[in-house]
Amino acid sequence: MEKVINGKTVKVNEEGYLTDLSQWDKKIAVELAKEKGIEMTDKHWEVIDYIQNKYKSEEPLSIRGIKKSGVINIKEFYDLFPGGPLKVSTLIAGIPKPKSCM
Amino acid sequence: MKKLLILGAGTSGTMMANHMVKKLPREDWDITIVDQYKTHYYQPGFLFLPFDLYKSKDVKKKGENFIPRGVNYVLQKIDKIVPEKNQVILEKEILSYDILIIATGTKIFPGEVEGMKGPKWYKNIFDFYTYEGAKALRNKLREWEGGKLVVHISEMPIKCPVAPLEFAFLADSYFINKKMRDKVDITFVTPMGGAFTKPKATKALHYLLEGKNIKEVTDFAIERVDYENNKIYDYGGQEVEYDLLVTVPPNLGDPVIERSGLGDDMNFVPTHKATLQSKAHKNIFVIGDASNLPASKAGSVAHFEAEILEENILRYIKGEPLKEEFDGHANCFIETGHGKALLIDFNYTHEPVEGTFPFPGVGPLKLLKESRMNHFGKLAFRWIYWNMLLKGTHIPFVSATMSESGKHFEKED
Numbered sequence: 170m171e172k173v174i175n176g177k178t179v180k181v182n183e184e185g186y187l188t189d190l191s192q193w194d195k196k197i198a199v200e201l202a203k204e205k206g207i208e209m210t211d212k213h214w215e216v217i218d219y220i221q222n223k224y225k226s227e228e229p230l231s232i233r234g235i236k237k238s239g240v241i242n243i244k245e246f247y248d249l250f251p252g253g254p255l256k257v258s259t260l261i262a263g264i265p266k267p268k269s270c271m
Numbered sequence: 272m273k274k275l276l277i278l279g280a281g282t283s284g285t286m287m288a289n290h291m292v293k294k295l296p297r298e299d300w301d302i303t304i305v306d307q308y309k310t311h312y313y314q315p316g317f318l319f320l321p322f323d324l325y326k327s328k329d330v331k332k333k334g335e336n337f338i339p340r341g342v343n344y345v346l347q348k349i350d351k352i353v354p355e356k357n358q359v360i361l362e363k364e365i366l367s368y369d370i371l372i373i374a375t376g377t378k379i380f381p382g383e384v385e386g387m388k389g390p391k392w393y394k395n396i397f398d399f400y401t402y403e404g405a406k407a408l409r410n411k412l413r414e415w416e417g418g419k420l421v422v423h424i425s426e427m428p429i430k431c432p433v434a435p436l437e438f439a440f441l442a443d444s445y446f447i448n449k450k451m452r453d454k455v456d457i458t459f460v461t462p463m464g465g466a467f468t469k470p471k472a473t474k475a476l477h478y479l480l481e482g483k484n485i486k487e488v489t490d491f492a493i494e495r496v497d498y499e500n501n502k503i504y505d506y507g508g509q510e511v512e513y514d515l516l517v518t519v520p521p522n523l524g525d526p527v528i529e530r531s532g533l534g535d536d537m538n539f540v541p542t543h544k545a546t547l548q549s550k551a552h553k554n555i556f557v558i559g560d561a562s563n564l565p566a567s568k569a570g571s572v573a574h575f576e577a578e579i580l581e582e583n584i585l586r587y588i589k590g591e592p593l594k595e596e597f598d599g600h601a602n603c604f605i606e607t608g609h610g611k612a613l614l615i616d617f618n619y620t621h622e623p624v625e626g627t628f629p630f631p632g633v634g635p636l637k638l639l640k641e642s643r644m645n646h647f648g649k650l651a652f653r654w655i656y657w658n659m660l661l662k663g664t665h666i667p668f669v670s671a672t673m674s675e676s677g678k679h680f681e682k683e684d
Binding site for chain 2: 227228229233234238243244246254266267
């Protein structure tokens with residue numbers, strides 16, 4: 170599927186997650202965040218940066234990992250990305266959401 | 272004499288001992304496997320034990336029966352791995368190695384969640400990922416008179432990610448058979464976006480939840496258990512009330528991995544996902560749940576890994592480049608209750624889809640669809656596990672890498 174975000178056409182899956190991180194940029198992230206009712210702040214960007222790095226180095230994302238990262242505590246993580254912080258932050262970061270096997 | 276050392280005699284370690292003893296010449300190689308426990312458990316059976324579908328003897332046997340002749344079997348606790356010296360420190364001796372296989376698995380850590388392993392642990396809060404937990408839960412269920420049953424996953428990743436959902440399905444059957452389903456309210460609580468997380472599976476299988484009247488609470492990242500008031504709370508402010516909490520506590524790698532400084536945030540060993548070589552040390556390989564691979568933590572995955580790891584260790588010994596072949600292949604039967612089951616077959620890049628297995632277009636097993644045949648497949652698997660899988664025997668018609676034929680993949684859009 171394709172979606173036009175901020176004038177740019179990007180590939181997304183059925184749930185709206187970007188399927189190619191190289192098409193991601195900060196303007197797209199701002200738009201995706203807006204769709205979720207989130208106004209991006211420095212702290213948001215710090216988290217996005219952290220989870221993108223995890224993804225690029227093929228390390229699994231977990232709540233525990235976030236907790237140990239020193240970037241943010243879990244309460245703040247929930248406050249920044251309400252309604253499922255891993256699900257929402259990965260959407261904004263342009264990477265796949267954490268999944269189970271089915 | 273060169274030394275191959277295997278840490279952990281569970282599913283993965285035992286399989287590797289059986290694979291390697293057939294391939295390495297005895298005059299050159301000494302193979303040793305270490306574990307602290309003498310019992311080998313059939314872990315998939317822990318799902319059936321609470322419902323009186325399996326008995327204790329179905330799920331536990333003596334580990335030594337499965338260690339092949341020609342392999343040294345050492346029953347000791349492992350204190351530490353020292354990769355710089357190619358040594359492993361055990362409680363009573365130090366073993367050196369030329370090649371190390373880490374197969375130390377994953378364990379549950381209920382102490383990681385506030386209030387979980389408190390005074391109500393094994394009173395009205397249970398796990399079913401250990402023999403002790405599954406058995407205690409069986410005794411509880413035998414006398415339980417009903418109320419709010421909450422089936423809960425603490426955090427991902429966990430071993431056998433669908434087991435909690437299977438537990439909920441089997442609980443529905445169990446209480447119907449006991450003629451008390453109307454007295455039991457079943458809720459499935461998950462840290463993910465849904466009980467199903469992949470689009471095809473969600474579409475094909477969500478009816479199971481509605482049909483069995485299982486409620487779903489999603490995006491629930493547990494903060495604490497209030498065992499005095501029988502409630503679980505998450506970081507986002509959600510709360511769920513229970514009378515009986517069946518939880519999957521956090522799954523972490525073995526503490527020996529942390530003591531050795533070899534793990535990630537969850538004590539899993541960073542591992543090359545296609546070769547199974549550890550990222551930090553060339554002569555250390557990792558198999559099964561102990562690795563950080565983005566594959567399911569499951570016996571079938573370990574079985575497919577073993578076939579590829581055997582070859583890569585032989586290549587490593589000869590100084591040849593390793594085969595980048597492991598594709599994350601998993602093949603799992605999923606109990607849906609009432610004598611039916613599903614079968615899923617998938618890998619790193621392909622989500623489970625509908626189709627036939629193992630023979631394209633023929634079956635006899637159907638993928639991603641409930642059937643009685645699949646349930647018999649799951650029951651037959653216990654025999655396959657003890658008699659073929661642990662011994663490293665190739666399962667006929669099922670290849671280590673996933674086959675795409677006979678499956679209903681959509682064209683890439």
